[in-house]
Amino acid sequence: MKINKTASRVLDILSLFAADNEPISVSRISEALKAPKSSTYEILETMVAKEFLEFDPNIKKYKLGIKLFEVGTSYLSNTDLIKDTRPYLENLVKRTGETAFLAVPSGEEIVYLDKVEGSSSIRTTASLGTRLPMYLTGLGKAILAANSDEKITEITKDMKYSPVNENSIKDFNSLMKNIRQTRERGYAIDDREREEDVYCIAAPICDYSNQPIAAISVAGLVTRMQEENAKEYSVYLINYAMELSRRFGYKESKLYFLYAN
Known part of the structure; x- marks a missing residue:
């Protein structure tokens, strides 16, 4: 089975949020993924654009977005x-x-x-x-x-x-x-x-x-x-x-x- 690297990292990021259960910095995510900060940042910003994540400028950390709530609600209802x-x-x-x-x-x-x-x-x-x-x-x-x-x-x-x-x-x-x-x-x-x-x-x-x-x-x-x-x-x-x-x-x-x- 061929695994797409970027897709795998997206899922790893979501799993990290589930485990930490709190806002996370790009440094922490980059460290956990063992990935360069630059490429990690690009993935995170794409997830923000798609509303799967939100960025809090006050604490400079990412948190789960509204789209994940919608997906989760759909899962539960079905x-x-x-x-x-x-x-x-x-x-x-x-x-x-x-x-x-x-x-x-x-x-x-x-x-x-x-x-x-x-x-x-x-x-x-x-x-x-x-x-x-x-x-x-x-x-x-x-x-x-x-x-x-x-x-x-x-x-x-x-x-x-x-x-x-x-x-x-x-x-x-x-x-x-x-x-x-x-x-x-x-x-x-x-x-x-x-x-x-x-x-x-x-x-x-x-x-x-x-x-x-x-x-x-x-x-x-x-x-x-x-x-x-x-x-x-x-x-x-x-x-x-x-x-x-x-x-x-x-x-x-x-x-x-x-x-x-």
Whole structure:
């Protein structure tokens, strides 16, 4: 496959903005691309002319432009997964008062695609587009648990475990123990493993090939997500995850049917 150098650099620039999530100078972009500043500047100015980037003269840095917002909005409105899942997230919020999320797997990480805030909104760093390691989130563990042990080993083979606090999973053996518990329970739990005081329950969405394509979750303050509440909410969560899975061709009677003991 022949890759066009300029097109590749444009995409690398957009990926850099996604990673940094803040305005960036031409020097920083040139450095990251290992490209001359002059040619980098020409690409950036073309992207500004096409409204994919904007230049802020006050700080002398570039930021994402309106065209990218339009493209992103078009993507979201035409993505069946997001459109199909949104009513279920809204129903989860109505039933629980907590915040509901949708995420998809991307290598050893998850990417947050949608979020519906409840009346008791929580402070969380998980905004749309955020990437997080699977082992640090209920959503990620829900997805992992729907894979075979062999597939989990493959997905996590290069994973670097960097525990955020004493509740975080610290190694592969601890992860697999947690996954076995998830399969037996029927849903995954994140008990303050990444964010202090936040408790989350999550379940996978599987497709016709029995593979997890996404996960949905309910998250709230641990003081509100008592054991009784979590069990009640898990019934709604599992039912909605099953309904969504059936929309994508899943035929089994349980979410973890293939791998649960």
